[in-house]
Amino acid sequence: MRIERICRYPVKGLSAEVLGAVRLTAGEGLPEDRRFAFAQGDSPFDPAAPAWLQKRHFACLMANAKVAAIRAAYDAPSQLLALQAPGQAPLQADLATEAGRSQAAAWMTEFLGEEARGALRFAMAPGHAFTDIAAKAVSLIGLASIQALEAKAGMALDPLRFRANILFSGAAPFAEFDWIGREILLGGARLRVFKRTQRCAATEVNPETAERDARPQRWLREHFGHADLGVYAEVLEGGLVATGDALAPVQPDLLG
Structure with missing residues (x-):
């Protein structure tokens, strides 16, 4: 095989x-796999005490088919995340900074529109993976x-x-x-x-x-x-x- x-x-x-x-x-798992997520506004995810949660607490294909239209690219050495989607201005966010993470969350909240359950948060925690x-x-x-x-x-x-x-x-x-x-x-x-x-x-x-x-x-x-x-x-x-x-x-x- x-x-x-x-x-x-x-x-x-x-x-x-x-x-x-x-x-x-x-x-x-694979390095950098599911390292980040966009937590829905009502998600109980706590980065200070990260614990596994079901996918419904995050932007996900199961509930939000439209996220398949997003093209994301992450460069680990620079910690830059690029996001682009039809009808929305592209974004390059510096995930090493709070400002960059907030920009990414605001971008996703705007993209999801009515599917956003409040303002989304950019979720990450050392050693944690947002797997199924x-x-x-x-x-x-x-x-x-x-x-x-x-x-x-x-x-x-x-x-x-x-x-x-x-x-x-x-x-x-x-x-x-x-x-x-x-x-x-x-x-x-x-x-x-x-x-x-x-x-x-x-x-x-x-x-x-x-x-x-x-x-x-x-x-x-x-x-x-x-x-x-x-x-x-x-x-x-x-x-x-x-x-x-x-x-x-x-x-x-x-x-x-």
Whole structure:
């Protein structure tokens, strides 16, 4: 099996950053993945005591399809976040400053309009990631699994709908489900797969048009008897992972 694409999403709900390679660290997800979020005005998120919260407390594709129209770019060394969207002036915000974070929050509040539940806040906290599950993990999907769903749905589905960190080829459809509880070698890293990824209404949103034009949840249930696509894995041993690297489940008798 082969790694075909590596993605991270610096701002929860916003566009992907495609990477050629990334260095994973034990106990962590991808660096800079879901590091930031826009907290809704009524969100209880407290940066002084960061805790995992459900996605509804933040601007997200599940509730706010229009955020798919935003093109975001984050440069970690300079801490600059660029945001642009149709009908709105582009913004470059310095996230190292309170003024820059406030500018980004005001921009998103204006963009969401009636969907904003009060003034949004730019949310960040050291060591915290705004992921869909509380555990720090890497998400993986086999391209064959997406293709099996496409065949049943009768339409093409951009893999970016499913916002995985790792897309891989060379496995049978849904083969990744068989890895639950097993270790895998991913490039130079070792991971343990621990959970299937249950899909939500975010997958309805076309990442190019920002329209809800598909029903992956419903199609998965109708044709496969579940609403799962992809898996989560924890990083046991860090290492460099690159596009083109191999992915291989570890045979149980080799685990020592």
